[in-house]
Amino acid sequence: MSKRDYYEVLGVNRDAGDDEIKKAYRKLAMKFHPDRNPDNKEAEEKFKEAKEAYEMLSDPQKKAAYDRYGHAGVDPSMGAGPGAQGFDGFADAFGDIFGDLFGGGGRGGRSNVYRGADLRYNLEITLEEAARGAEKTIRIPTVEECGTCHGSGAKPGTHPKPCPTCQGHGQVRVQQGFFSIQQTCPKCHGSGKIIPDPCRDCGGAGRTKKQKTLEVKIPAGIDDGMRLRHAGHGEPGLNGGPPGDLYVEIHIRKHAVFERDHDDLHCEMPISITTAALGGEIEIPTLEGMARLKIPAETQSGKVFRLRGKGIKNVRSHVHGDLMCHVVVETPVNLTERQKELLREFEESASGNATRHNPKAQGWMDKVRDFFGG
Numbered sequence: 001m002s003k004r005d006y007y008e009v010l011g012v013n014r015d016a017g018d019d020e021i022k023k024a025y026r027k028l029a030m031k032f033h034p035d036r037n038p039d040n041k042e043a044e045e046k047f048k049e050a051k052e053a054y055e056m057l058s059d060p061q062k063k064a065a066y067d068r069y070g071h072a073g074v075d076p077s078m079g080a081g082p083g084a085q086g087f088d089g090f091a092d093a094f095g096d097i098f099g100d101l102f103g104g105g106g107r108g109g110r111s112n113v114y115r116g117a118d119l120r121y122n123l124e125i126t127l128e129e130a131a132r133g134a135e136k137t138i139r140i141p142t143v144e145e146c147g148t149c150h151g152s153g154a155k156p157g158t159h160p161k162p163c164p165t166c167q168g169h170g171q172v173r174v175q176q177g178f179f180s181i182q183q184t185c186p187k188c189h190g191s192g193k194i195i196p197d198p199c200r201d202c203g204g205a206g207r208t209k210k211q212k213t214l215e216v217k218i219p220a221g222i223d224d225g226m227r228l229r230h231a232g233h234g235e236p237g238l239n240g241g242p243p244g245d246l247y248v249e250i251h252i253r254k255h256a257v258f259e260r261d262h263d264d265l266h267c268e269m270p271i272s273i274t275t276a277a278l279g280g281e282i283e284i285p286t287l288e289g290m291a292r293l294k295i296p297a298e299t300q301s302g303k304v305f306r307l308r309g310k311g312i313k314n315v316r317s318h319v320h321g322d323l324m325c326h327v328v329v330e331t332p333v334n335l336t337e338r339q340k341e342l343l344r345e346f347e348e349s350a351s352g353n354a355t356r357h358n359p360k361a362q363g364w365m366d367k368v369r370d371f372f373g374g
């Protein structure tokens with residue numbers, strides 16, 4: 001499924017500010033809102049597209065993820081249902097925008113219809129899983145209709161009754177100073193009903209908490225802190241409102257060998273003084289297994305070898321990063337008498353010729369002498 005660029009959808013530049021994004025969205029929303037285009041599928045699609053784009057670009061965190069990783073960074077298409085309920089519940093998320101557009105009754109006269117809250121799920125994965133992509137099954141809380149009372153909340157054999165406080169309207173008028181204002185009924189909380197004999201299994205809520213499993217598709221190249229949106233898998237809405245969304249936030253476990261920096265990987269590579277001095281071939285780890293690396297003679301500690309394309313595949317561009325091997329020349333330990341003797345012999349042969357064999361140390365000594373004005 002290919003998706004249009006969110007900036008393109010809203011018709012703004014990538015550097016557009018909050019106000020410009022909001023303005024562009026209002027314009028599209030006015031034009032394509034389902035209330036204004038009844039039974040027009042194309043307008044509905046356009047409205048949903050614009051809504052999604054605005055939802056992403058108006059949220060600093062989502063916008064940052066999108067700017068860096070594109071749709072994969074915020075992609076709601078990963079196994080999730082279409083954000084179809086989206087426009088139905090527009091009043092909650094965008095009440096501030098639509099309040100003045102569609103009149104105060106932006107909720108279309110439905111009272112106490114709320115979109116469910118968004119949920120966040122922290123998912124820890126390994127670096128290998130992040131690099132290759134993975135499929136994970138997670139368990140998330142959900143709410144289901146109570147099987148005992150079938151959602152009514154009333155004990156089997158009994159029925160909810162109209163609320164006596166509001167006569168079933170769900171709203172009561174309250175006098176405040178000179179004004180009479182409408183308020184949600186405090187007794188029935190707007191439902192208009194009371195349950196004299198609550199169902200024992202759900203305590204009258206009509207719903208029970210359950211766990212459900214969800215397949216999460218992790219795209220290859222995903223980075224720490226990125227979020228995957230699963231539309232409609234958040235908390236259920238209230239009184240027929242649409243559910244919220246589930247955000248799976250990715251946390252990548254620390255790796256024993258590699259450190260990640262965006263799409264590049266770094267690793268430390270200890271080599272012996274003889275390999276460093278004489279050169280040689282060594283084995284180094286990559287995400288795809290061991291690879292061989294030629295070490296040229298006279299390699300110094302701190303030297304970095306770049307293995308092109310052995311890093312992480314970018315989640316958006318699919319271009320591979322590099323693997324940087326940082327050479328650490330290791331001082332030999334646990335030497336035998338014979339080995340020490342050889343090293344002393346080497347030291348003797350090299351003495352008097354420091355400039356030739358230790359150019360760095362020699363240069364450093366010269367600087368120190370200059371510093372002391374010697």
Ligand SMILES: [Zn+2]
Binds near residue numbers: 154199
């Ligand atoms: Zn029940």
Ligand SMILES: [Zn+2]
Binds near residue numbers: 169
């Ligand atoms: Zn009531």
